[in-house]
Amino acid sequence: MVAGFETTSAVLAWFIHAMSEYPDVQHKMKEELMSVSVNQNLTLNQLDSLVYLDCVINEILRFHTITSGTVRTLTVEDRLPKSNFQLSKGDSVLMPFYNLAHDTQHWSIDTESFAPERFLNEDKNHHLYTLLPFGVGHRQCIGQALARFELKAIIARMLQRVTFGDGGPKINSGGHFTGLTIQPKHVGVTTGFS
Template sequence: MASIPLWIARLRLALDSKFQRALCILRQYVMHIIHAEQKRQCEQQQQRVAKPKTLIASMVAAAENDRLETDSSKASLSPTELFDEVSLSMVAGFETTSTVLSWFFFLMSKYPDVQAKIKEELYRHGLTSDAILTPEDLDELVYMECVMKEILRYAPITAGIVRQATRDDVINDIIVKKGDIFLIATQNMHRDPRYWKIDPMKFLPERFLDEDKHPTPYAYMPFGGGHRACIGQDLALFEFKIAITRLMQRITIEDAGNEANNSGGFIQRITCFPKHVAVRVYMDSDAKLPA
């Protein structure tokens, strides 16, 4: 596929005042986080504290250790590279989670039976609204895991994944030149009947309990694949599971389509964000939990 030359894309962003203001705010915020973490680690250096427990702390510690490394052949992260890594981790985790949560609200309004099964599973494991969640509790929520996977299959975060050919090749009689750009259509793969045993056009979380529990490799790639897969996927999935657990402990989502447009569709931003969503949210009470 043809693509816009990189220098044109960079020039456009350089001349976009709104983008530059947003980038400036992001840079100031991220650098504040990095400097605060560097200061904290410096103050605790003499105390022999435990290893860093957060991703940002690990990045800052690794950059500092590399800087102090006596082996000159080992390159350390520059301040710019450290900024890029921290920014990417934050954006990758936040943007994907906010997008998937939007699809969650839309799809739960369309499939109340799925919503009811989530609530029943929470009740069965004693996870009421005042329960303290633990990683072990989240691991027990098998059906919720299936719902998460099905949302990511049915409404993938991005319309496609871009890759560049590293060498000349021929694929199905199509000549590929080194440097050619490809768009791997994620949604097409996720709904291709050749790769799914149960009708892929249906929203059915139960598919991941049985027939489609182990999809064909690379037919299911909500976060991409290989060593170029989304760096924030683990953070995004963890945030997503906690968020929908807390939501389903407290609210019920209904379709408000009679009053507004709740037809779905999507807008391509950084991610594929739902376009027409109109839902009604009710607060639950303990009396509404399954008997």
């Protein structure tokens, strides 16, 4: 339940907060939606063609990394490739998703900027392991295709009907709290129907 529900709902909460903070991004997403469907019907092919929406989902997953990392336990001795650091059998190694996604060595556009366009431009060919929202290897997230599909369908449907706005500093101040997932803390948005 936690793996399948809390993760995707956290992304949606971050998404709603992001829309209230970045109206230009929201506007661009609405334009893209209008360009593929004027009557609000969406076929699978039309949903697939929403490239900017994919970029926004990737940027939410990069900027907020819903889980802070994952751990692997070594079954054999090994050395880290660059530093030659010795690792022993039984050692636990943390893969820190947030640090990787915000490491300026690996990204061209400022990692502290919310910039979905990075995935179309300078950061299009980012290193595979700098963005691991679903982990990697044998134990990577089993539900990632479903999660991406759910997110895309729900976000597209929401933005066809609703425009999110900033509810003001008292209630929409952001921040986060970390439980099993990283969740936004103060999300107070306005909703307009358009």
